[in-house]
Amino acid sequence: MFTGLIQALGTMEPLGGDSWQITCVSQSCEVIMQDLAYGDSVAVDGVCLTVEKVLKDGFIATASPETLRRTTLGGEQTQQRYVNLEASLRVGSKVGGHFVMGHVDGIGRLLVAEQTASSWEMTFIASEAIARYIVPKGSIAVNGISLTVAAYEPESQFKVAVIPLTYAETNLRYLVPGSLVNLEGDIFGKYVEKFFYSGNPHTTASDDNSIDGITPAFLVEHGYL
Numbered sequence: 308m309f310t311g312l313i314q315a316l317g318t319m320e321p322l323g324g325d326s327w328q329i330t331c332v333s334q335s336c337e338v339i340m341q342d343l344a345y346g347d348s349v350a351v352d353g354v355c356l357t358v359e360k361v362l363k364d365g366f367i368a369t370a371s372p373e374t375l376r377r378t379t380l381g382g383e384q385t386q387q388r389y390v391n392l393e394a395s396l397r398v399g400s401k402v403g404g405h406f407v408m409g410h411v412d413g414i415g416r417l418l419v420a421e422q423t424a425s426s427w428e429m430t431f432i433a434s435e436a437i438a439r440y441i442v443p444k445g446s447i448a449v450n451g452i453s454l455t456v457a458a459y460e461p462e463s464q465f466k467v468a469v470i471p472l473t474y475a476e477t478n479l480r481y482l483v484p485g486s487l488v489n490l491e492g493d494i495f496g497k498y499v500e501k502f503f504y505s506g507n508p509h510t511t512a513s514d515d516n517s518i519d520g521i522t523p524a525f526l527v528e529h530g531y532l
Contacts, residue, residue, distance in 0.1 A: 311453020353451030355409025404453025440492030
């Protein structure tokens with residue numbers, strides 16, 4: 308489990324097959340490397356990866372077929388790129404962002420990034436499978452970064468306001484329109500959906516049309532209205 312507060316910036320280089328070398332390159336690398344050990348979990352651009360070998364300034368990890376299918380790691384990678392790094396949450400640690408599982412729901416795409424007087428406003432588009440968990444003022448993880456949804460627009464578009472510190476210390480500053488990002492919806496939204504449909508064994512959160520069953524009559528019958 309993670310918090311979505313990025314601790315360091317790194318580079319990710321394919322080693323062939325499903326293996327990757329992650330190298331920490333920012334000044335805050337000590338937070339990641341100080342007691343990193345075999346078997347530890349590290350969020351790499353929001354993807355929870357297991358450390359298989361510790362290097363002097365990084366580590367080697369393997370991505371499963373499911374991870375490659377759901378995340379930007381599955382795209383054609385021929386050179387190193389910048390990635391956001393966060394070590395797993397420890398018992399007693401502060402949770403400054405929101406609970407991020409490191410289990411990416413899917414891939415989104417940056418539409419536009421605009422600098423304002425106090426922040427950067429970035430608009431992304433997500434698939435319907437992810438958009439169902441996006442609500443205004445709710446939380447979403449973009450490349451592992453805990454962000455608040457400033458606005459949700461038609462056609463599965465959402466906007467976030469990124470403070471200068473976050474923009475400068477993460478790989479958001481390297482994104483251009485069309486760049487792909489890893490998206491993870493708020494875990495609480497997924498549990499609410501699961502509990503809501505748990506009374507019907509034939510309807511699950513994975514059903515594309517499950518939301519169609521929510522009608523005013525249904526809400527009245529179950530005490531919501």
